[in-house]
Amino acid sequence: MTQQHKVREIFSGCLNIPLADIQDELAYNSRPEWDSVAHMALVARLDQAFNIMMETDDVINLSSVAKAYEILRKYGIDV
Amino acid sequence: MERVFITQSASVDRKALVQQYRKQEIVGKCMVMRPMQPEDAEPVVRIRNQVHARYYMTQKEEATVESHLAWYHEIYLPKEDDINWVILNRQREIVGGNALYDIDLTKGSHGEKGRQVIWQPAALQAPYALESDYLICRLALDVFMLEKVIACFKQDAARTESMNKRMGFVPDGERMLRGERYKDFSCRADQLRSEELESIINHWGKRI
Numbered sequence: 001m002t003q004q005h006k007v008r009e010i011f012s013g014c015l016n017i018p019l020a021d022i023q024d025e026l027a028y029n030s031r032p033e034w035d036s037v038a039h040m041a042l043v044a045r046l047d048q049a050f051n052i053m054m055e056t057d058d059v060i061n062l063s064s065v066a067k068a069y070e071i072l073r074k075y076g077i078d079v
Numbered sequence: 080m081e082r083v084f085i086t087q088s089a090s091v092d093r094k095a096l097v098q099q100y101r102k103q104e105i106v107g108k109c110m111v112m113r114p115m116q117p118e119d120a121e122p123v124v125r126i127r128n129q130v131h132a133r134y135y136m137t138q139k140e141e142a143t144v145e146s147h148l149a150w151y152h153e154i155y156l157p158k159e160d161d162i163n164w165v166i167l168n169r170q171r172e173i174v175g176g177n178a179l180y181d182i183d184l185t186k187g188s189h190g191e192k193g194r195q196v197i198w199q200p201a202a203l204q205a206p207y208a209l210e211s212d213y214l215i216c217r218l219a220l221d222v223f224m225l226e227k228v229i230a231c232f233k234q235d236a237a238r239t240e241s242m243n244k245r246m247g248f249v250p251d252g253e254r255m256l257r258g259e260r261y262k263d264f265s266c267r268a269d270q271l272r273s274e275e276l277e278s279i280i281n282h283w284g285k286r287i
Contacts, residue, residue: 032240033241037245
């Protein structure tokens with residue numbers, strides 16, 4: 001499994017959206033399923049899966065799947 | 080996560096418990112819920128007057144400190160079936176509010192959670208919305224032993240609906256309020272997704 005696939009699986013589980021619908025362009029404002037609880041779950045699952053602790057600015061900037069890749073790279077994750 | 084509240088026995092005076100919690104803070108992992116006080120008026124009004132909050136609360140006019148205090152003293156204080164809290168962050172700054180109201184302890188007991196509003200700049204800094212809603216559900220179901228908690232929101236409040244479903248709420252009818260259609264959702268103790276929600280809250284408790 002690639003790291004990007006792992007990220008997409010996390011998005012799918014936290015947003016309750018089928019994995020096939022998790023595209024890099026999927027953004028915070030584009031789906032009602034991405035509510036504040038989903039966002040909190042997303043941060044928790046990404047932290048746990050990649051053994052990191054995202055900084056607050058990154059939590060706020062986590063606004064799309066593509067942005068998640070970019071943020072994870074900051075923490076040395078090869079995604 | 081240890082249980083925040085002690086589940087009550089059937090013989091407890093639930094009316095007295097409601098009154099007790101109108102004065103007692105609830106300490107969560109990421110925030111504190113403190114019963115609303117008159118001195119909270121300025122930040123509460125500022126938070127309630129956010130555009131999105133006014134829309135979803137169907138609040139046509141901007142609230143003022145004077146109108147808030149009039150509501151507090153004339154309507155809220157005399158009531159015995161309402162608890163309004165301010166949400167404090169770890170620095171004990173007010174970052175939002177939440178409520179459990181129309182608490183009905185008779186047969187088919189229930190209470191309604193709502194009036195939740197979070198200061199937008201703080202909304203993604205910690206799970207204030209999630210943890211306050213979750214603690215309210217636990218208080219209602221475990222301590223007040225209500226049969227269910229109701230959430231009522233505008234039919235176009237898609238994110239609120241999504242959030243409530245995620246917590247375990249299920250559709251429970253519709254109603255018209257102030258000329259607008261609202262959806263009712265409800266949650267019983269066995270429907271609340273405690274394990275999943277506590278896992279998220281616990282992680283955030285370590286983060287902040």
